[in-house]
Amino acid sequence: MVPTCDPAAEAVFRPVQAGNALEVTVERLMSAIRLGVVPAGARFPAERDLAARLGVSRITLREAIRLLQRQGYVESRRGRSGGTFVAELPPRPTPEEARRELSETGTALEDLLAFRRGLETGAVVRLAETGLTGAQGDLLDRRAGVASEAGAADYRRCDTVFHITLAQLTGSTRMAAALTDVRMRINQLMDVVPLSEAGLAASDGEHRRIVRAVRERDPEAARRALGEHLDGAERRLRELLG
Incomplete structure (x- = not known):
């Protein structure tokens, strides 16, 4: 349930x-x-x-x-x-299948990536500017912790929860809804990219830096940490689908 x-x-x-x-x-x-x-x-x-x-x-x-x-x-x-x-999900899609899905839906990869980056950057900068309550900071710590403990099979879901939580904490239901929709499309493409232990460890460290910057109310550090976090995923998608 x-x-x-x-x-x-x-x-x-x-x-x-x-x-x-x-x-x-x-x-x-x-x-x-x-x-x-x-x-x-x-x-x-x-x-x-x-x-x-x-x-x-x-x-x-x-x-x-x-x-x-x-x-x-x-x-x-x-x-x-x-x-x-x-039902049991189909096998991991091939890059060719992912490119065909983008083409059939009239979606440009760069448009999708730019929209996600804009939403998520806006969320973390806004949180860093307004600050978090103690309970909100603790919630982000827990979300990051759950992702760090997740295995490869559950990591993408936990990562998604962390990012949606950032959007929700801004207080904007529109931002949270928009990020949920774009994450659904991004996750579908990311299924093409196999997860590695090194990649998961790097992602966990980036989550921690994002939380720290937001907690310290440092908008520029939050923007930079979020950008570094997105860079790797964007690079892999461009290599495979661009």
Whole structure:
């Protein structure tokens, strides 16, 4: 079950407020899968609870689930321990498949990377300017700690939670929502890049530097630490997909 306190879950399962309700619901469920909010083999929240959290009818939710079933992303199980479960995910995409996905969706890699960098830089600079409460600083420390203890299979989800938490602490629900959406697309591309122990260790150190700069209310150091953190991922994506 997905904890309600998970910031990624809060951002993904926020109420649907605009657009085609069915299309947006499908996108939210896909975001939950791609961000690791509901990992492979795990169960989505109960239908009644999930529909309430998304602010859609159960009929709309059921249709969204049926669409994802037909695409092989979820499966429904009956019985006392039944529900909607994330199916085993397909093999890691190849660079060619990732490039084709970008082309088919009309998305330019540089546009996506620039948008993410702008959002995340704005978040950490804003936090460094306004400062954190003791509880907020402790929360960021915990998020960074959870990521540092995660293995390769769960690291991307924990990293995503850390970054979404930064956006949420600004107090801007729009920023958190936008970052959740762009992280879903970035994570889909990052699946092409294999994780290494050295890479995970470097990322953990960068998380700590970001938190320290924000805690010390140093906007320039926060911007620099965040930039260094994003540089590596951007470089790998350009090498493979550019």
